[in-house]
Amino acid sequence: xxxxxxxxxxxxxxxxxxxxxxxxxxxxxxxxxxxxxxxxxxxxxxxxxxxxxxxxxxxxxxxxxxxxxxxxxxxxxxxxxxxxxxxxxxxxxxxxxxxxxxxxxxxxxxxxxxxxxxxxxxxxxxxxxxxxxxxxxxxxxxxxxxxxxxxxxxxxxxxxxxxxxxxxxxxxxxxxxxxxxxxxxxxxxxxxxxxxxxxxxxxxxxxxxxxxxxxxxxxxxxxxxxxxxxxxxxxxxxxxxxxxxxxxxxxxxxxxxxxxxxxxxxxxxxxxxxxxxxxxxxxxxxxxxxxxxxxxxxxxxxxxxxxxxxxxxxxxxxxxxxxxxxxxxxxxxxxxxxxxxxxxxxxxxxxxxxxxxxxxxxxxxxxxxxxxxxxxxxxxxxxxxxxxxxxxxxxxxxxxxxxxxxxxxxxxxxxxxxxxx
Amino acid sequence: xxxxxxxxxxxxxxxxxxxxxxxxxxxxxxxxxxxxxxxxxxxxxxxxxxxxxxxxxxxxxxxxxxxxxxxxxxxxxxxxxxxxxxxxxxxxxxxxxxxxxxxxxxxxxxxxxxxxxxxxxxxxxxxxxxxxxxxxxxxxxxxxxxxxxxxxxxxxxxxxxxxxxxxxxxxxxxxxxxxxxxxxxxxxxxxxxxxxxxxxxxxxxxxxxxxxxxxxxxxxxxxxxxxxxxxxxxxxxxxxxxxxxxxxxxxxxxxxxxxxxxxxxxxxxxxxxxxxxxxxxxxxxxxxxxxxxxxxxxxxxxxxxxxxxxxxxxxxxxxxxxxxxxxxxxxxxxxxxxxxxxxxxxxxxxxxxxxxxxxxxxxxxxxxxxxxxxxxxxxxxxxxxxxxxxxxxxxxxxxxxxxxxxxxxxxxxxxxxxxxxxxxxxxxxxxxxxxxxxxxxxxxxxxxxxxxxxxxxxxxxxxxxxxxxxxxxxxxxxxxxxxxxxxxxxxxxxxxxxxxxxxxx
Numbered sequence: 019x020x021x022x023x024x025x026x027x028x029x030x031x032x033x034x035x036x037x038x039x040x041x042x043x044x045x046x047x048x049x050x051x052x053x054x055x056x057x058x059x060x061x062x063x064x065x066x067x068x069x070x071x072x073x074x075x076x077x078x079x080x081x082x083x084x085x086x087x088x089x090x091x092x093x094x095x096x097x098x099x100x101x102x103x104x105x106x107x108x109x110x111x112x113x114x115x116x117x118x119x120x121x122x123x124x125x126x127x128x129x130x131x132x133x134x135x136x137x138x139x140x141x142x143x144x145x146x147x148x149x150x151x152x153x154x155x156x157x158x159x160x161x162x163x164x165x166x167x168x169x170x171x172x173x174x175x176x177x178x179x180x181x182x183x184x185x186x187x188x189x190x191x192x193x194x195x196x197x198x199x200x201x202x203x204x205x206x207x208x209x210x211x212x213x214x215x216x217x218x219x220x221x222x223x224x225x226x227x228x229x230x231x232x233x234x235x236x237x238x239x240x241x242x243x244x245x246x247x248x249x250x251x252x253x254x255x256x257x258x259x260x261x262x263x264x265x266x267x268x269x270x271x272x273x274x275x276x277x278x279x280x281x282x283x284x285x286x287x288x289x290x291x292x293x294x295x296x297x298x299x300x301x302x303x304x305x306x307x308x309x310x311x312x313x314x315x316x317x318x319x320x321x322x323x324x325x326x327x328x329x330x331x332x333x334x335x336x337x338x339x340x341x342x343x344x345x346x347x348x349x350x351x352x353x354x355x356x357x358x359x360x361x362x363x364x365x366x367x368x369x370x371x372x373x374x375x376x377x378x379x380x381x382x383x384x385x386x387x388x389x390x391x392x393x394x395x396x397x398x399x400x401x402x403x404x405x406x407x408x409x410x411x412x413x414x415x416x417x418x419x420x421x422x423x424x425x426x427x428x429x430x431x432x433x434x435x436x437x438x439x
Numbered sequence: 440x441x442x443x444x445x446x447x448x449x450x451x452x453x454x455x456x457x458x459x460x461x462x463x464x465x466x467x468x469x470x471x472x473x474x475x476x477x478x479x480x481x482x483x484x485x486x487x488x489x490x491x492x493x494x495x496x497x498x499x500x501x502x503x504x505x506x507x508x509x510x511x512x513x514x515x516x517x518x519x520x521x522x523x524x525x526x527x528x529x530x531x532x533x534x535x536x537x538x539x540x541x542x543x544x545x546x547x548x549x550x551x552x553x554x555x556x557x558x559x560x561x562x563x564x565x566x567x568x569x570x571x572x573x574x575x576x577x578x579x580x581x582x583x584x585x586x587x588x589x590x591x592x593x594x595x596x597x598x599x600x601x602x603x604x605x606x607x608x609x610x611x612x613x614x615x616x617x618x619x620x621x622x623x624x625x626x627x628x629x630x631x632x633x634x635x636x637x638x639x640x641x642x643x644x645x646x647x648x649x650x651x652x653x654x655x656x657x658x659x660x661x662x663x664x665x666x667x668x669x670x671x672x673x674x675x676x677x678x679x680x681x682x683x684x685x686x687x688x689x690x691x692x693x694x695x696x697x698x699x700x701x702x703x704x705x706x707x708x709x710x711x712x713x714x715x716x717x718x719x720x721x722x723x724x725x726x727x728x729x730x731x732x733x734x735x736x737x738x739x740x741x742x743x744x745x746x747x748x749x750x751x752x753x754x755x756x757x758x759x760x761x762x763x764x765x766x767x768x769x770x771x772x773x774x775x776x777x778x779x780x781x782x783x784x785x786x787x788x789x790x791x792x793x794x795x796x797x798x799x800x801x802x803x804x805x806x807x808x809x810x811x812x813x814x815x816x817x818x819x820x821x822x823x824x825x826x827x828x829x830x831x832x833x834x835x836x837x838x839x840x841x842x843x844x845x846x847x848x849x850x851x852x853x854x855x856x857x858x859x860x861x862x863x864x865x866x867x868x869x870x871x872x873x874x875x876x877x878x879x880x881x882x883x884x885x886x887x888x889x890x891x892x893x894x895x896x897x898x899x900x901x902x903x904x905x906x907x908x909x910x911x912x913x914x915x916x917x918x919x920x921x922x923x924x925x926x927x928x929x930x931x932x933x934x935x936x937x938x939x940x941x942x943x944x
Contacts, residue, residue, distance in 0.1 A: 019888060023813035031809045032707050034676045034831055039713045045706050047568050050797030053533045060791065064542030066557030068550065071541035080778055081548050089468070089498055093505040095535075097729075101514035103525050104733040106867075109859055109919040113512030114732035117505065120457050123936035127491035133935050136733065139583040142778030150633075169778050176751070176774035180594055180634035212485050238491065240481045246488055255778065264538075265558050266548030266779025267583060268735035280933065286733060291929035299921035303929040309586070310870075314628035314638040321626050322584040322723070326731025336458050336494045336501045342469030343493065349474055356476035374482035388551075395554055403549045423475040 070263055073395065074425050076357075078378045078416025079208070079403035080141060080167055081266065082258045084236060084346075085420050087337055090260040094330040104286070104322070108301045114325065115300035118288040121332040128238045128335075129252045130245025131274040136286035136302075137328040138271025138320065141255025142173040145232060147318055148251045148273060149174060149200050150181065151282040152228040157199035158182065163218065164189045165207025166232060168407055192218060194225025204232035205247065209405070209414060210354070210378030211371050212241070219248035235259055235272060235331075237376050239343030240351060244274070251275040258418075260334030261327050270327035281307055284318030286325075349419040350377035353426065357417055360430045364437060370412060378416045380405065383437065387413040390436055397432040450507060457937050458494045458504050468498040492938070511920045512732070513864050519886055519894055521815075523835045523867040523879025524624070524672065526702055526724035533795065534728065534788035543787050548779035552764040558783065559763035563755050565790045566739070572793075572801065573701070573718045574711020575741030579751045581781040585699065586626040588719030588738030589666070592695050593617065593634035594773040595717060595742065595749040596664050599693065602771070614663035614692075620649055622672040622871040624699065636663055643873065647673040647827030647837075651682055658686050664693040669713065670700045672871050673827055674812070674835040674879075684714025693717065693746075701725045702883075703809055703834035706802030716743050726789040737785040751776050807884035808834040811891060815882050818895035822902035826874045835881035837874050844876055849905035849912050851876045856915035856923065857904065861897040 025031055032040070051059075075083035094100070098113060105111030118136045125134035138144040149160050160178070162171055162185045174185045183199075192201050201222035205215040219229035231249035236258045244252035256270030257263070275283060281304065289303030309316040338346065358379045361367055366384030383390055387404040390413060394401035402415040417426070481487075494501070513520075520527035538544065546555050566578045582588035600614045617636040619627045621643055628638045639657055644650040648671065665687050669677045677683060684694045696715040702725040710718045722728045722737040730736070742750060752772035753765035765780075796804060809832075816825060816836040823838035840851040855865030855878070867879040882891055904911045916922060 019810055019814040023810070023817045025813060028806050028810065031806070031813060031831075031833075032704075034678055034833075035704070035708050036678060036681065038681060039708050041706060041708055041712065045798035045801065046571050047798045048794070050795060050800035053531075053795070056533060056791055056795045057537055059794065060537035060543075060561070060787070061540060063557040063561050064537070064540035066560065067542035067546050068554040069542050069545040070547055071545040073554075075547060077547045077549055079549050083545075083547070085471075087469070089502060093502065093509070096506070096509040097516040098509040098512040098514045099732050100729050101516045101530050102512055102732045103520065103522055103527055103730050106522070107513075107855070107859065107865055108924050109856070109916050109921055110513040110864060111732070112920050113508035113510070116457065116508055116511075118732075119935075120459075120937070123457070123459075123938070124491075124493060126936045127493055130489070130491075139587065139782075140778045143583070143587070143776070167778075169775060172775035173778065176594065176776055177590075177633075179597070179773065180590070182635060212482060238487065240487060241485050242487050243489075243491070262544045262784065263547050264544055264784035265546040265550075265555065267777065267782035268784050269778070277933075280935070287935060289929040290934040291925045291932075293921040293924045295922055297921050299924045301924050301926050301929045303926065303933070303935075306930075308625070309629035310625035312629070313625050314632040316625070316629040316632075319586040319590065319626045319629035319633055320584070321586045321624075322721075322730070322736040323734040324583075324731075325733030326729075326735060329732065332458075333501060333505055336496055336504075337468045337498065338493065339467040339469060339495045340490050340493045341465075341467050341495075342471075343491065345469075345471060348478065349471060351481065352474055352476050352479040355479040374485065392551055392553070395551065400547055400550060419471055422472065426476070 068395065070400065073398055073400045074429065075400045076402050076415050076429060077400040079414060080255050081263055082416055082418050083263065083420055084258040084418045086260055086262060089337055090330050090333045093333050094326060099329060100326065105302060108299065112299060115288050117329050117332050118325065119290060119300050121328045122288060124332060124335045125272055125274050128235055129274040130243030131252055132277040133280050133283065134274040135283055136288055137324040138273055138285055139324060140267060140269040140271045141232065141253065142170040144253035144271035144273050145170045145202065146173055146177040147284040148230050148253045150317055151251060151279060152200040153181065153183065157197055159198045160185045160200050161188050161192045161198055162186065162202045163204060165209060165211065165213055166202055166204040167208045170232065192221050194221050194227050196226060198225055198227040200228045200230050202230045206234060206237060206376040206378065209370060209380040210375040211373040212375060215247050237347055240347030241376060256327065256331050259331035261330055268324055268327055270324050270331055280304065282317055285320045285323055346419045350417055353421050354379055354417040357415065357426045360426065361433060364434050366437065377418065378414055381413045381415060383411045383413055385437060386410050393436040394432060399429050399432055458496065458501065459937050461496050461500045461504055462494045464495055466495045466497050468496060468501060518863060519890055520864045521866045521880050521882050521894065523881040524699060524870065525867065526881060526883060528727050528883035529885040530727045530729040531792065531795065534791040537791050538784055538787045556763060559755060561787060561790050563763055565786060565793065568793050569720060569739055570741055572705055573741050574709030575718055576744040577747045577750060577754065578739050578741035579754060580739050580786055581751045581777045582738035582740055583777055583782045584734060584736040585719055585721040585738040586630060587776055588740045589626055589630035590634060591740045591751055591776055592717040592719060593630055593636065595746055596693050597634060598749045598771065598773050599746055600663055614661055616662045618657055618662060618665040620667060620671065622873045623666065624672060627666050627697065646829040647675050648677055648830060649683055651679050654683060655686060658690050660690050662690055662692045664695055666695040666697055668697040668700045670703050670833040673837050674832045675827060675830040676833055680713045688714065699724060700834065703805055705805045706798065707805055711743060716746060722785055722789040726792040728785045728788040735782050735785050737782040737789060749773055804884050811882040811884060811886060812836055815880060815891050815895060819898050822899050823878060826877065835879060837871065838878045838880065839874055840876040840878055843902060843905055847905040847909055849909050851878050853912035853915065854901050857901040857912040858897055859916040860918050861900065863894055863897050
């Protein structure tokens, strides 16, 4: 092969690298190992973790222990899909393209909005992209409800350093002047609470701003959709749609909006068309929006996205169906209500807010939440998520359809013990 | 040769419909344990009015539907995938096994640090390995893809200059320009603008390398930095790299290494030793994490010592007792770029690749990637000459179909479509934009000589046919579930979801 390539040696292949920058030693790391040694190493590391596999998970905060049915990864894990690239050659990629078209359709159905895309990185970065759709024409201020996940606000603050805005937080009614680009409300919010989101969005629209809702896709079998609530753009974390917890990623950034804004939508979009013989097929479309065409004029720099997670979400939503989605929502709602009622009977434990909630609620504890979480791990529970910006004694508890009454009762008993000790 | 093999070969005829066309009212695949607590109704005023129209199918329906669709898709497991710049190498299966260990797969991102020491140790070792491979001091694992890594790097550049230029009483944002070669990937200029800088394009010379003299003219104290891949976007090594990074440093600028082509030089040369200050890595390219039809990726970013304070927060810290924790208290950090810790599930797979191959294996990966590309380039040269023959290619090469087009009217796209009928995924076409009728070919290290020879035969046959029977190329593909698709119609008559057709503009 070297001779055919006109080279004398492997070293000769690298001759154009100047000696002064050549690495004159082997890389300072171990040499390769066999698969069985590698698997043993990683098994050892994995066993050093506790996880929702051995702890009963009441933690949420944007990542939830919803059940992942076997069929999801049996299909999303098919290697024709799994080992393919972005569908630049549509004739060889009708599988991925059609599934993304179906995913986009299901996201539109869920959100009650008109158009979606082939995925973004996660919920927090989807918010950044949504905000970037709204900035311009003299509007550059971004008003963010205090109920928005602080990690999403941090991601927004980071991006704003480049684009030139600083997210401003509001509580209650937003003051929407003619320089406000977007009003962002999370619903259900980071404390689990259902805010009067329609009023916030009415105020946004009265001031000419775009209404952005951060939503929980698994609430939408029972709760009003973003479209019904008056959102112009809806973004959400799609991890719960058939994707594993995986310590925070890979997750799924969902975005949906109005057809009038389709040319501002970031990332890949799949459209239906026909081939030269008139057969229905699918392609990446409206690519003139994207970085590889518009370069420094593009609204977004996204290239690689989370297609595989969108495929898993499409399979999951087809598994769920409309009745399954509604049943799942009802289970979350009922189990959260049951758990909240039982937990607030413990002396010193109260709900932070009297407002209604969906699958997550926030407790004020008589002790530091971080200490309680650590003590609950000892008893076999991931007790929830601390929310230090609301107080050291604040704990957010999440219930999914997976939690049984026995597990909830056990959690309540363990919490009583921890708080009594 | 695998001629004319259709992608889909088995099962009943493909339904042209979506999953909705398999839907039947009242059917469902999902089932839950019966509700064992009192049922609660939705709080008043928050009820959904109109139920979403999701498919109503049994499990067998969705299994058949998505299995059929998977058979209409070509992956690395299906066959060679010489997409230049995308690096579609084989994805070792062990990576899937280890990523599915429950301790990794079911860890919640907000668990106490003390309960995820295995994952933190994995991330720590991976960070050390990536820093050794690239010659950097520390790295963040947070960016979920390369483009997000670019944003991290550029925001660090901005924060660094804002600190340092302010100390020289120059005001915060005097450095507004970021230099990018004209051949660069589109994410580079898009990221530059989103980070608040202006793009200044750097011309290439006749050999396809950075025009260092022209660069010298462009470099001044308004320049924040330069973004560069090396090997560059044409697959050529920038031989004058030290002059290039030296020029930037001489005016106080920083140099960003786009790691798209790092897979060519592992164990041979390190960006840090070339003078780069910031490096991102695309794990799906260099470390074979499966690309999933468009993602997920992961885009770790390494920096030299003087930029460590600006890394996205949190970063890992090891206490005296060996315990790892997230250090959130980072005053100069540019902040958070992802909701949690990045695509950790992808990083487990990258770890498997990096430590499975090790120092010797990673070096061999680069050697074979460059050998394979040079061999294939030589085999194809009679019909598809290199666009830049004066510099030897590294791990990928750009050929031009320009002369074939002049002789036969056949374009790069036609060659690509004919390759599909001959059983191969085509190379990248029409990229980089600076080459007319470009075909960018990257065989990767995982293809054997037999595969490369067969692939070369297919390319050469297509070139022959361009002269003898060009209709085979113009009409291609004919073996796929659909033939060439009307992309103009897709953009004009937008149909982006089932059930809704939007009128033409």
